[in-house]
Amino acid sequence: MQKKDNYANRIVIAIDVLDEVIKYSGWMESSPIKLMDYVDKCLALGFFRFLCTDISKDGKLGGAAIELYQKLLEHSPMIKLIASGGVSSMDDIYELAKYPIRSVVVGKAIYEDRITIEQIKEWNLKALSSI
Template sequence: MYIIPAIDILNKKVVRLREGDYNQVTKYEVTLEEMIERYQSNGTDFIHIIDLNGAKGDFSNQEYLADVIRKTAMKVQYGGGVRSIEKVKELIGAGIHRVIVGTQAITNPTFLNELSTSFISKKNLTDHVVIAIDVLDEVIKYSGWMESSPVKLMDYVDRCLHLGFFRFLCTDINKDGKLGGAGIELYEKLLDHSPFIKLIASGGVSSMKDVEKLSEISVESCVVGKAIYENHISVEEIKDWNLKAMASL
């Protein structure tokens, strides 16, 4: 398992939300460019960037983000405002390594089917598309976590798997931004249901002990954000962990 540092952007600023609430924003006095340079210089080759404006339908950040991302050699896992298959293809074509799809996959019944058939190779589908599952008390949330889906969590996972999507980014909203520990119970349920999925855990990671617990249940990777900004996990610790994870492959 490896660690992916997270950078959330709201109005072109580096921020973190608490439980996905846009009214509970912590702003950090650092730029996106500075954070990317900090991670890259410490040997981390993957980074997770979320456009929080885009997640709620405001695309004012996208030109700025595209310009910054074009200039980095790091692999970027990107989400927020991906509303069409054309946008998925555009982002991948522009060098984004993984594109996260969430709201459109839930609200548009044909989106995942069309996205699946648009990829010739199922390996490319798994490597470059991540299905976001944002969960609050086992209810799937979307549109910046402001809306609830009636679709049951495990039914949604099964549908995605049937279409060839195997990599999931699961955020436990109850845990997100609180530094209170990762949602181990939720991730265990998902892995018990489908042991072969490639699961990226997100939300609540507060220390390297949380990272160790996630590794023990065999998630593929975990996203860490606020714990870095609040100095609970250092960039050096991430580097050391990821180097050991690479060496064990």
């Protein structure tokens, strides 16, 4: 007997956001659907994993969009959230870890040696040992 697969558990809905407005087409177009309404629609369809990129912070190393993620999680505490945009140091990761955020995207901070792979490896090992 084959186990039925839950594809909603494998799909991540990516949302690029500027001031809570969903942007698409290379961030040039704005969606008329409000961010929280979109999340609600996705939840109603059975999707609960989201990658949210605050494009006002993406690639700028200015810190993560903590307030945006807090608002999303307060609105829909059941979502599995991946935070993206603005991470500049391990301090940003420590701050994000205070919230029920599942993962964080780290890019430019690694490329510019503000966070090392060794620091991330250490962080991951500590997280695994606390399970």
